[in-house]
Amino acid sequence: MTTKQYDAIIVGGGHNGLVCAAYLARAGRKVLVLERRHVLGGAAVSEELHPGFHFSVCSYVVSLFRPRIIRDLDLARHGLEMLPLESSFTPLPDGRSLCRWPEWHRTRREIARFSKRDADVYPEFGMAMAKMAFFARELVDQPAPDPTSLKIKDLHRLLRLGNQMRSLGPDMMQLNMQLLTMSSSEFLDLWFESDVLKAPMSVSGIIGTFLGVRSPGTAYVLLHHYMGEIDGAFRSWGFVKGGTGQLSNAVASAARSFGAEIRADSPVERVLLHDGEAQGVVLENGDEIRAKIVVSGVDPRRTFLGMVGEDHLEDEFVTRLRRYKYRGSSGKVNLAVDRLPEFACRPNENGRAEHLRGDIAIAPSIEYLEKAYDEAKYGDFSRRPYINVVIPSVLDPSVAPPGKHIVSCFVQYAPYHIKEGAQYWPERREAFGDAVVDTLEEYCPGFKDSILYRQVLTPWDLEQEFGLTEGNIFHGELSPEQLLFQRPVSGWAHYRTPIRRLWMCGSGTHPGGGIMGAPGMLAAEAILGTRET
Amino acid sequence: MPIPSPFHARTSELCTGLRWKDWSGYHAVCSYGPCHEPEYIAFRHSAGLMDVTPLHKYDVSGPDATAFLSRLMVKNIAKLKVGQITYCCWCDEDGKLLDDGTVWRLDENDYRVTAAEPSLAWFQHNAHGFTVSIEDTTSRIAAVSIQGPNAREILKQVSDADMDGLRFFWLARTRIDGRAAIITRTGYTGDLGYEVWVDSEDAVPLWDALMSAGQPYGIMPTGLDALDVCRVEAGFIMNGVDYYSANHCIIENRKSTPYEAGLGWTVNLERDPFIGQQALRLEKEQGPVRHFVGLEIDWDEFERLHARYGLPPELCSSAWRDPKPIYSTRGRQVGQATSGAWSPMLKRSLALATVDGPWHEVGQELQIECTVEYVRHRIKATVSKKPFFDPPRKRSVIGAPA
Ligand SMILES: Cc1cc2nc3c(=O)[nH]c(=O)nc-3n(C[C@H](O)[C@H](O)[C@H](O)COP(=O)(O)OP(=O)(O)OC[C@H]3O[C@@H](n4cnc5c(N)ncnc54)[C@H](O)[C@@H]3O)c2cc1C
Numbered sequence: 002m003t004t005k006q007y008d009a010i011i012v013g014g015g016h017n018g019l020v021c022a023a024y025l026a027r028a029g030r031k032v033l034v035l036e037r038r039h040v041l042g043g044a045a046v047s048e049e050l051h052p053g054f055h056f057s058v059c060s061y062v063v064s065l066f067r068p069r070i071i072r073d074l075d076l077a078r079h080g081l082e083m084l085p086l087e088s089s090f091t092p093l094p095d096g097r098s099l100c101r102w103p104e105w106h107r108t109r110r111e112i113a114r115f116s117k118r119d120a121d122v123y124p125e126f127g128m129a130m131a132k133m134a135f136f137a138r139e140l141v142d143q144p145a146p147d148p149t150s151l152k153i154k155d156l157h158r159l160l161r162l163g164n165q166m167r168s169l170g171p172d173m174m175q176l177n178m179q180l181l182t183m184s185s186s187e188f189l190d191l192w193f194e195s196d197v198l199k200a201p202m203s204v205s206g207i208i209g210t211f212l213g214v215r216s217p218g219t220a221y222v223l224l225h226h227y228m229g230e231i232d233g234a235f236r237s238w239g240f241v242k243g244g245t246g247q248l249s250n251a252v253a254s255a256a257r258s259f260g261a262e263i264r265a266d267s268p269v270e271r272v273l274l275h276d277g278e279a280q281g282v283v284l285e286n287g288d289e290i291r292a293k294i295v296v297s298g299v300d301p302r303r304t305f306l307g308m309v310g311e312d313h314l315e316d317e318f319v320t321r322l323r324r325y326k327y328r329g330s331s332g333k334v335n336l337a338v339d340r341l342p343e344f345a346c347r348p349n350e351n352g353r354a355e356h357l358r359g360d361i362a363i364a365p366s367i368e369y370l371e372k373a374y375d376e377a378k379y380g381d382f383s384r385r386p387y388i389n390v391v392i393p394s395v396l397d398p399s400v401a402p403p404g405k406h407i408v409s410c411f412v413q414y415a416p417y418h419i420k421e422g423a424q425y426w427p428e429r430r431e432a433f434g435d436a437v438v439d440t441l442e443e444y445c446p447g448f449k450d451s452i453l454y455r456q457v458l459t460p461w462d463l464e465q466e467f468g469l470t471e472g473n474i475f476h477g478e479l480s481p482e483q484l485l486f487q488r489p490v491s492g493w494a495h496y497r498t499p500i501r502r503l504w505m506c507g508s509g510t511h512p513g514g515g516i517m518g519a520p521g522m523l524a525a526e527a528i529l530g531t532r533e534t
Numbered sequence: 535m536p537i538p539s540p541f542h543a544r545t546s547e548l549c550t551g552l553r554w555k556d557w558s559g560y561h562a563v564c565s566y567g568p569c570h571e572p573e574y575i576a577f578r579h580s581a582g583l584m585d586v587t588p589l590h591k592y593d594v595s596g597p598d599a600t601a602f603l604s605r606l607m608v609k610n611i612a613k614l615k616v617g618q619i620t621y622c623c624w625c626d627e628d629g630k631l632l633d634d635g636t637v638w639r640l641d642e643n644d645y646r647v648t649a650a651e652p653s654l655a656w657f658q659h660n661a662h663g664f665t666v667s668i669e670d671t672t673s674r675i676a677a678v679s680i681q682g683p684n685a686r687e688i689l690k691q692v693s694d695a696d697m698d699g700l701r702f703f704w705l706a707r708t709r710i711d712g713r714a715a716i717i718t719r720t721g722y723t724g725d726l727g728y729e730v731w732v733d734s735e736d737a738v739p740l741w742d743a744l745m746s747a748g749q750p751y752g753i754m755p756t757g758l759d760a761l762d763v764c765r766v767e768a769g770f771i772m773n774g775v776d777y778y779s780a781n782h783c784i785i786e787n788r789k790s791t792p793y794e795a796g797l798g799w800t801v802n803l804e805r806d807p808f809i810g811q812q813a814l815r816l817e818k819e820q821g822p823v824r825h826f827v828g829l830e831i832d833w834d835e836f837e838r839l840h841a842r843y844g845l846p847p848e849l850c851s852s853a854w855r856d857p858k859p860i861y862s863t864r865g866r867q868v869g870q871a872t873s874g875a876w877s878p879m880l881k882r883s884l885a886l887a888t889v890d891g892p893w894h895e896v897g898q899e900l901q902i903e904c905t906v907e908y909v910r911h912r913i914k915a916t917v918s919k920k921p922f923f924d925p926p927r928k929r930s931v932i933g934a935p936a
Contacts, residue, residue, distance in 0.1 A: 068881070076881070077879060087571075104568045107568070135846050242579060358572065396572075396579065403751050405750075
């Protein structure tokens, strides 16, 4: 047997690849990470796009990142700092607005202006979701339970989960069924009457999917967003100090401290196969690097149809891979501005604005959101889209020059498959950017004049630049049929693949996308549980 | 009834959370908003501005000022250079701690002392035979603390003092908004930070100058609750919380020596006589029986303990001060934790504790009491190095080799 240079090669230096590398290196394995781009982090990356402005280019807030990883890898020592978002603000075009705060009574009074009943129900809803999320957390921190497995260990686990579920009581069982089957707007209708409250709440259900708030299955994704945890405070979201890329950098620094080698500017062309077994990789420049195992942090389609090749896979597997849905639906507009934005419906006070210290949702009604989806259904971007705005420089002045700000806009819908064809996105790019800026201008008169720099990322750009297939931000939609033991393909949800010694560790595996690190960590644990390294 | 500080016109306007407490007889803000977290973030990520007027201040001057302070303090004040500041403590004749604070050498024979407790009587009592004047300047001088990574940049906007060159625990005389001010590179957060001292009449203009210059740098008014978390991260001991001034102790056992309080490094034994010298010499020879240490509470055990009750781990975001017993792994009580906090910076649950020797070595595994659902449990806590949080910027000087 030829000697292997490495125990493991990780393809892709996204945060999951890095987490996986760090865990493997910590266990004493000789690890090499190969990243295509010049910077690490994948979709969790910071770049100084304009002098003095450090943008979280793609992902912009963190919540689901597993606290266990922070402790295991001692990420605080490697420079990870998080700043919790403090509120959730929804401006309305008619001059009214809703802001949800960390303090219950303050939020209650805000909601009561729209519905007294909703104001009282709001904490009950939060409680029910927190209970469900606490239960679901167990699923996120461990490999997906597989109901099709007959292994004693798996059966035990299913039984235990079943018992835990039952112990939550019949109300919770019913809630669970509702979450799995309903649309997010329908689910919220069961609890609330005010559109102004429901609209910004419902959007959690559609982020990263090509579905509308009235599409069944979106309720479940709501829960995904209640599972976040920062400093033991559940369902809170935070900024990473210095931009999201600092999280990836901290993980990379931890990985290096355990001896991992990390190379940027090293695109992998294909996986080196011999007798149906992965033996290493071939870089685009022709270099061959050998290792005992290869772990792909790249999405399933790129991994198998790109780097392995159909010829080496069974038809059934290929068919299922093709059926796995990407169809990206979102874009990002990153702006550098010379002053703090000011919303007409809630003006700033002497240059300070408490309500801008959290996230801002342009989601004035369910109707608005559904209309935005309608345009996308027919192959166009939304003229008046849902926008999730954050201004990280308010909490973390280090990301922008003094007095200046970064306005980050996550935008939906921007369907990958526009009617002209995805490759025509570059021609539509600026029009899409204009739609976003024009929308904001309606709420913040004068906003346009404050813009110093603008970057528009369409789903096409996300694919071309960041390697996200069809621009899907999560390496495949987070819809119930693509989660748990079915992610990415049923039978292959435990990080192993049909190719021996080839593993997966990216967002296309359980528990899925978002800055979570869980796929990377669980993959490393699965690998270390075998003798392959 | 506490009195307002000279900054009250501004602080009361900003304190919309109406969370106040009594600090040395002054109205002091706990947090400006309903909770202290944004203020903590300002301290660690931009800059926090805090009214610290209630600190007791004494101006000591005269030909014997140096000799007098050297006799009073456990540290040899004669070694302090003009413009330099030192942190130290002072004891009674038995070598028991009375208080801790800073001593600044303003000029050859002019000093300022800051203290947590009123100390004039003790100072005067011991000034017998020295040609010194001691003035309690607490109410005459207003002070703010400006702490955080942007503190230096903000001060540069308002003062022409050489902020880049001002070293850790040194002072600079300057003018801010046309009025005399002293900037000291001191603070209680364990971070880059300064304190600014002016005449009480100049308090409001100083506040305004700093707030407006600080705006682009994310300055925020900050209260005591945020400071408390920073203080634990920095591993600083606090009079009245982690130790008691010998003046207030009914029983001997409550008193501490500097060696027990982790302040042994401030004691200069071999020199002219000073108060408590003999007792401290003996203590140094024998070694203290107790030690002030940092503890890190094990998260996994904390989380598992809650999970046994079906609960998520419940973290309090503010620092705690209710003492908790500390045990050896065999279950013998070997000390007490007197304050602690979850550190959002370090992602660790920290505590400050006093434990008996030999349980104080870094890495020693101990147990701390933890109550869940009204039931007392013990979970693992490990002795760790203080300060827990110690960024290089705390001492950095710009333009000088690191
Ligand atoms: C615009 C946008 C906004 C988002 N917002 C949020 C948010 O606010 N919060 C949140 O939690 N999540 C958010 N997400 C989702 C989240 O960022 C992703 O799910 C997550 O970062 C994916 O991490 P990963 O490590 O699994 O994969 P990736 O980050 O995609 O990493 C894969 C890596 O592989 C590299 N690669 C690809 N091909 C090759 C090759 N051939 N050779 C070598 N390397 C290769 C890529 O360059 C990339 O670095 C957002 C995503 C996007 C795109």
